[in-house]
Amino acid sequence: MIQAILKSKLKEDVCLQLNIPNHSFTYLCDCGQASDLTISDIKNIQAIFISHTHIDHFCNFDTILRHQLQVNRKVTICGPKGIAKNVQSKLLGYNWDILLSEEQAAEALHYEVREISENQIDVYVLHTPKWELEHKGILQEQYLYENEVFSVEYAILNHRTPCIAYCFTEHSKISIQKDLPFKQGEWIKALKQAFVEQNPEKEILIEGNLHKAQDLFVYLEEKKGSKIAFVMDHLASEENHQKIINLCKQADELYIEAYYLHEELELAEKNHHSTAFLSGQVAKKAHVKKAIPIHFSRRHQTEEAIVKVVEEFEKGFNEKFN
Structure with missing residues (x-):
């Protein structure tokens, strides 16, 4: 069974880790500030799934890079259009004057980036020490990512910028x-x-x-294997909601943004976010077994405010539909 663990504390950003019992590697959804993410966690990461590169979802990539440097293998990064350049820019922000032989460079940490756009998934690779962006072609596989344990599907949501929602389905x-x-x-x-x-x-x-x-x-x-969905920032529109329902249908767990209260709907629409109530509603319509609201606005960080957000989310999730 896939086990999802939030590595970000309440007042931090977003970082969800996926663990599989008796499996050597871990998997990460978003790279926001997360003080519970340990060095051991980071060294075991096999793939990272980025929803979008607003700072609260991507700022901790540097820390992850720092502790992966001694990991001599490929790490896969999936994300929206532009993610390959975003990753390369992070890498090129540092001085890489340590000389490696061609053989050492081939075995060292390197990244495969899968960049999701409406019509295709472009695959890039980046190798130390120059971190040049090499386009390897278009992904031809059925899934965005698949290994011996699970497969990953996705949906592109509108957050003014594309925001990728992910669904991880364990093999039967x-x-x-x-x-x-x-x-x-x-x-x-x-x-x-x-x-x-x-x-x-x-x-x-x-x-x-x-x-x-x-x-x-x-x-x-x-x-049947377990099914975990991760849905971050999105405008609470009919189009986005239908995509979420299709992707997350009957998931065992759905981790979804609950950024604003419903009384702040106008502000949510302006900033292309959802409200706790509407996120609860769409989770209900997707018939997920368990819905977990995460990623709250900083205006809702007190204990009293969080209780209100969660109550509103549960009200939406418990609403009956025909």
């Missing part, structure tokens, strides 16, 4: 029933593969006899 786990008419063996692996590949006609060899995979699927049990 396929297990075999205990009571079988055959002895366990290599055929189980072949059967699971046929199920994942949706290949019911595949022939499976069991104890010297061939069986159609579709006749054996009855012995498999599928457990």
